[in-house]
Amino acid sequence: MRIAMIGTGYVGLVSGACFADFGHHVTCVDKDSGKIDGLNAGVMPIWEPGLEALVKANAARGRLKFTTALEDGVRGAEAVFIAVGTPARRGDGHADLTYVFEAVRELAKVIAPGTVVVTKSTVPVGTGDEIERILREEGADQVAVASNPEFLREGAAIADFKHPDRIVVGAEDEHAREVLREIYRPLFLNRAPILFTARRAAELTKYAANAFLAVKISFINEIADLCEAVDADVQDVARGIGLDNRIGPKFLHAGPGYGGSCFPKDTVALLQTAEKAGVAQRIVRTTVEVNDERKAAMAERVARAMGGDVRGKRIGVLGLAFKPNTDDMREAPSIPLIKGLLERGAEIHAYDPVARHQAEPIFEGITFSDDAEAAVKDADALVIVTEWDEFRALDLETLAQSMRGRTLVDLRNVYDREEAKRAGLDYHGVGRGRTSQG
Ligand code: NAD
Numbered sequence: 001m002r003i004a005m006i007g008t009g010y011v012g013l014v015s016g017a018c019f020a021d022f023g024h025h026v027t028c029v030d031k032d033s034g035k036i037d038g039l040n041a042g043v044m045p046i047w048e049p050g051l052e053a054l055v056k057a058n059a060a061r062g063r064l065k066f067t068t069a070l071e072d073g074v075r076g077a078e079a080v081f082i083a084v085g086t087p088a089r090r091g092d093g094h095a096d097l098t099y100v101f102e103a104v105r106e107l108a109k110v111i112a113p114g115t116v117v118v119t120k121s122t123v124p125v126g127t128g129d130e131i132e133r134i135l136r137e138e139g140a141d142q143v144a145v146a147s148n149p150e151f152l153r154e155g156a157a158i159a160d161f162k163h164p165d166r167i168v169v170g171a172e173d174e175h176a177r178e179v180l181r182e183i184y185r186p187l188f189l190n191r192a193p194i195l196f197t198a199r200r201a202a203e204l205t206k207y208a209a210n211a212f213l214a215v216k217i218s219f220i221n222e223i224a225d226l227c228e229a230v231d232a233d234v235q236d237v238a239r240g241i242g243l244d245n246r247i248g249p250k251f252l253h254a255g256p257g258y259g260g261s262c263f264p265k266d267t268v269a270l271l272q273t274a275e276k277a278g279v280a281q282r283i284v285r286t287t288v289e290v291n292d293e294r295k296a297a298m299a300e301r302v303a304r305a306m307g308g309d310v311r312g313k314r315i316g317v318l319g320l321a322f323k324p325n326t327d328d329m330r331e332a333p334s335i336p337l338i339k340g341l342l343e344r345g346a347e348i349h350a351y352d353p354v355a356r357h358q359a360e361p362i363f364e365g366i367t368f369s370d371d372a373e374a375a376v377k378d379a380d381a382l383v384i385v386t387e388w389d390e391f392r393a394l395d396l397e398t399l400a401q402s403m404r405g406r407t408l409v410d411l412r413n414v415y416d417r418e419e420a421k422r423a424g425l426d427y428h429g430v431g432r433g434r435t436s437q438g
Contacts, residue, residue: 077115086123318372321386326354384415
């Protein structure tokens with residue numbers, strides 16, 4: 001199959017490279033010429049495990065190409081995927097579809113009859129109808145529009161794409177279903193379930209999935225608060241409920257609140273859709289509030305652990321990306337945390353294995369360290385914000401000896417109280433009770 005991928009970001013580049021790896025011929029299009037020049041020179045615009053090797057191998061075989069010229073990318077393509085950004089619109093949080101509609105209008109001028117246009121971007125229910133209307137208006141009326149929301153997670157994007165829990169395809173016409181079935185055929189051989197739905201159901205499925213996961217995270221975070229008040233360990237509670245198959249163990253890790261490029265914007269966009277439809281979504285609304293408040297409260301939590309006043313205190317922060325194995329800083333909990341600590345007069349030394357280049361423009365007045373040891377040296381407190389693997393086996397004793405103070409704030413519950421105590425550190429986890437093992 002010949003495929004064009006419009007938008008070569010986290011989703012477009014990973015999807016394009018994986019489709020090429022399945023044996024399809026893929027052209028990735030992006031209007032960012034820096035990104036395309038870089039990719040043509042073998043330089044990845046993002047950090048994602050395994051991506052560079054996959055891109056280079058498929059580019060070398062001639063199955064994966066990069067261009068800024070939409071017309072070249074779309075020529076001869078049986079399917080054109082749209083994977084441009086759909087950020088939250090300033091002011092109301094509605095999904096900003098400017099990039100999607102811009103891409104569709106450009107596409108309308110060059111697309112051939114019979115091509116299937118597929119939205120991979122996360123778009124509100126009804127966007128497929130609007131795309132169809134624009135295409136018709138621009139004279140490209142013999143084109144089918146399908147929805148194929150993407151569920152990959154940054155940090156595990158290639159594995160997720162190649163071994164998905166499910167593939168959701170929303171289409172109103174048999175030709176579109178046939179083309180998508182053919183594109184994903186290599187995954188059916190691996191028995192990945194494919195779910196064909198109407199287009200609107202597919203669009204909404206993505207928002208419902210992200211909202212549900214966000215609810216799960218906020219739920220365990222509130223249970224963690226309760227654990228702190230009643231002296232129980234949330235790790236035990238999470239395991240106790242997670243072993244129930246009806247609940248499942250994933251997304252039950254208490255922490256500083258969810259961030260990233262998807263959950264915050266998709267939950268708010270879902271609320272906007274619901275409001276427009278005149279339907280209450282109280283659970284999601286509360287989840288958004290709980291999460292916003294939680295992220296905003298993390299600086300105070302660290303200050304409290306340090307006795308309340310952090311003026312002139314030096315704090316070593318480990319992890320800046322919104323989660324491990326990515327350089328993505330969008331809506332990362334580290335942002336309100338560090339900004340809050342700076343406002344309170346603290347001095348920050350931070351280290352992240354890969355996100356430094358994305359973090360530098362965000363933080364003014366902090367020191368970026370080259371490793372965990374340097375960030376923590378002479379610090380009054382050590383704060384773990386992102387649970388990168390390399391922070392899971394720190395030599396706490398040596399770190400403690402290099403520090404000025406004794407406070408360890410573990411916002412990801414990587415360590416436990418006993419371990420920290422043995423190293424001479426005063427441990428503050430999330431939801432670990434005062435006297436429990438945590
Ligand atoms: P991104 O910002 O990393 O990439 C988007 C790319 O689209 C950019 O490179 C931009 O230059 C390009 N672009 C914008 N307009 C264009 C146009 N008219 N022509 C060509 N290129 C254009 O975004 P992302 O994180 O890959 O997300 C893309 C979509 O996928 C969003 O809707 C997002 O919600 C969804 N999604 C993201 C993830 C994730 O983990 N990042 C997971 C699932 C779904």
